[in-house]
Amino acid sequence: MDPSLVSDLMIPGSSKIVFLIMDGLGGIQMEGKGGTELQVARTPNLDRLAEISSCGLLDPVAPGITPGSGPAHFALFGYDPVQYNIGRGILEATGIDFPLTEKDVVARMNFATVDPAGKVTDRRAGRISTETNQRVCQKIREGLKPGPGLEVIVETVKEHRGILVLRGEGLRGEIQDTDPEREGFPPLEAKALVPEAEETAGRVRNILSQVGRILADEPKANMVLLRGFAKHTRYPSMKERYGLNALAIAAYPMYRGISRLVGMTVLSKVSTLDEEFKALEDNFAEYDFFFLHVKQTDSRGEDGNFDAKVAVIEEVDGYLPRVRALNPDVLVVTGDHSTPAKLAGHSWHPLPVILHSRFCLIDTVKKFDEVSCIQGALGRIRSVELMPLAMANARRLTKFGA
C-alpha cells in the first residue's frame, strides 16, 4: 500500500498507542525443551491479553527473508523495509548516537592489519581494544588533510569498529566496499558504482592513502577497511506520516538511533527493563505513540540460550499489568523479527503479534505463541501493515473514498 494513503487519511486525536517490542521475540521448537520459547514461557498476562485481542503472525519483510534490525524496525514503524534499507554505515552511526546531516556519506570502518606488501593479514586488527581504537582515531584526526570543501569525521564504535563520515556538498554514496572480505588480499579500491560518484570515490581514495601513511607505524591497526557506504537522507517523520508525537524508550543506542531517524523523541537515560517501564509511565501523558524496546530477548536468542530467553519473556510478562494499567487506546505486543535460540541468530520465521483495542475483533486465540497466533484474526501479514491497523484502532484514520 502506498504510505501516502495513510498520511492522506490521518486525523488528529488524543488517543495513545503503545508498541511493546521484544527484539528477536519469535522462535521455533527446540529439541528437549517442549516447544518454542514462547510456548514454554509462563506468560499469564500476555495470554490473558491475547484472549481479548486480535492476534496474528508478522513477516518482517517477506516470507523467507531474515531481516537485520534496521529493516525490521522500519517495517514496524510502517516504513517499507526494502525502500528504507539503510546503509550499514548509517546504522553504525545511529548506534553511537552520531548526529548525521544531509551532507553526510557514511561508511562502516574496520581497523585491519596489512603486511608490507599491502595484503590484509587480519581483517579485525587483532580485535584491538576500544581504547586503542580511540587513540588511533585521534591520530587520524590530527594527521588527515581532507581537502577543500570536505570535512572528514572518524568515530570509534567498539573494539576494531568505527565509522567514517564525509561531510560536504554533492557527495554520493554509491561507492564500492574496500573490504576484500578475506585475508591474504589487498584492500579493494574505492570505486564509484555510478559515474556521478566518481568525485566522492576519488576523495575516499585520497583519504585511504593518507590513512595508510598516518597509521604506518601502528603494530596492528595500520589500515582501515570501509563497507556499506551510504548517503544519509532525511526520512519522513512519524509526525509527518501519522500525525503522532512519538517517544522511543530503548536501552540500546542503535534502536534509539533508528527511532531518531523517523523523528521520534528519544529518552537517553534508560538502561534496565525497570527503568524502561518506569519511563513509559512517567512520560505517558506527554506523547501519543510509545515504542518500548526490549533487547534481551534477542541477545539471549543470539546466545542460543533457550532458557535465558524464556526467562526474559517471563520477566516482560510481569511488567504487562503496568502497561495495561495506563489504559492505552491501542496496545501492540510483538517483536521486530525472530531470533530462535535453536539458530542462535536472526531468522526468517514469522513472529506472533497481539493487537488490542476497544474495537478489535476478538478471535479464538488464548495463548501468545507462534502456533496459537496462526489462528488469529490478523492472519499472516507484513510488519509494515501493522501501523495502519494501529492507527485505525486508535481512530486516527478517516474513511477512504466516498
Add this chain to the structure above:
Amino acid sequence: MDPSLVSDLMIPGSSKIVFLIMDGLGGIQMEGKGGTELQVARTPNLDRLAEISSCGLLDPVAPGITPGSGPAHFALFGYDPVQYNIGRGILEATGIDFPLTEKDVVARMNFATVDPAGKVTDRRAGRISTETNQRVCQKIREGLKPGPGLEVIVETVKEHRGILVLRGEGLRGEIQDTDPEREGFPPLEAKALVPEAEETAGRVRNILSQVGRILADEPKANMVLLRGFAKHTRYPSMKERYGLNALAIAAYPMYRGISRLVGMTVLSKVSTLDEEFKALEDNFAEYDFFFLHVKQTDSRGEDGNFDAKVAVIEEVDGYLPRVRALNPDVLVVTGDHSTPAKLAGHSWHPLPVILHSRFCLIDTVKKFDEVSCIQGALGRIRSVELMPLAMANARRLTKFGA
C-alpha cells in the same frame, strides 16, 4: 495483481456467477450481545453453505483502511480501489442515476446560507426540503449563462444536496473545494490545483458569482458550496475485463450507479428484498454475472442498531435457498466492508466471505461469521482478489504460461 493478467486468460463460457453482497456486513463483538452481528444471527442456510465451501476474510482496500462505498464496490468487482477512487461528485451523480459523459466535470453541490458580508452562516442552508432544492435548482437553470462551449447542469439530490455538472471539451477536474468546512468563513475560491485546470476553474468562479446573484433573495439557500470535483472517465467494463454480461440488482441508486460505471446492465424497478431476489430468478437465464446488493445491513449498522442488523442478516439467510435453487456455478456471499453496530459507521475490519462452486476446496468452517471464517481456505485476502477466484471457479480462466 495486474488486472490485464486476468483479461488475457479469460475464456468464454456459459457458467453463471452470483455475488450476494450484504452492504456493511462485517461486525465486531458488542458488549451484552454475545458476539458480532453474524455470530449472534441464526443463519442455518448460510452456515450450511459455509460448510460446503471455501471461506475466508476480505480486506476491502488494505489492513486498517476504512473504505467508502465506492472503493469497496470497485474492489469487489476486481478494480483496484485506490486507482478507481472516484470523486464524491461522480458518486453523487451515479446516486441519482445521472447519465455522465466523458465531457463532464462533476462536483457535489451543497446549498448554504451566507450573510451579507459573504460569510457562511449555515453550511446546509437550514436543511431545506427537497422541494425547495428543486425550486432553487430551477431558478439557477433559468438564470445562469454558462458562456460559449459550456453546458452547466444542476440536479437535486436530496434536502440541501445536489450536483453541479460542467459539460464541455477539455475540462479538468483538479479544482479545490469551495466548502470552507466550517461556518463563519466565506466560501473558498475555486482554485486550479494544476495549471492545466486554470480555465475550468475560471469558469467555475464565473458560475459561482452568477449563482450568488441569482439566489440573492433566497432566505436560506442563497449560495452553493462545491466539493469533490472530478472529471468523469470511462472505466473498462466487466465485459471487457472478464467477458461477463453482468446484471446489477440494487435498490439504492448509488449502487446502481457504480454498477453502471463498470458497464453492468442495471435493473431499475426493484426496491424490496423480495423484489431483488425475484429479479435474480427472473433474469437468471439472460446474464452470466449477477450483483445482488442488500443495503439494509449497512443502514442498521450505521444506526448502531445491533439487533436490527441481525434481523436483516436472518432475513437474507431466508432467501438463500432460492438463490441456491438457481444452481449458479459460483456463489459468493460477502459484503463490501464492515459496518459494526458498535461503531455505528464503516470500519476497517476484514469481513467474512463464502465462495462456493463445484470446484472449491472445502475447509473446516461450519459457521458464517468473522471469527469462524478466519480458519477458512481463502485465508485473509484483499477484496480485489475475489473476482479472479470467482472467474477460476467458473472455469472462465485458462492456464497462465506453458
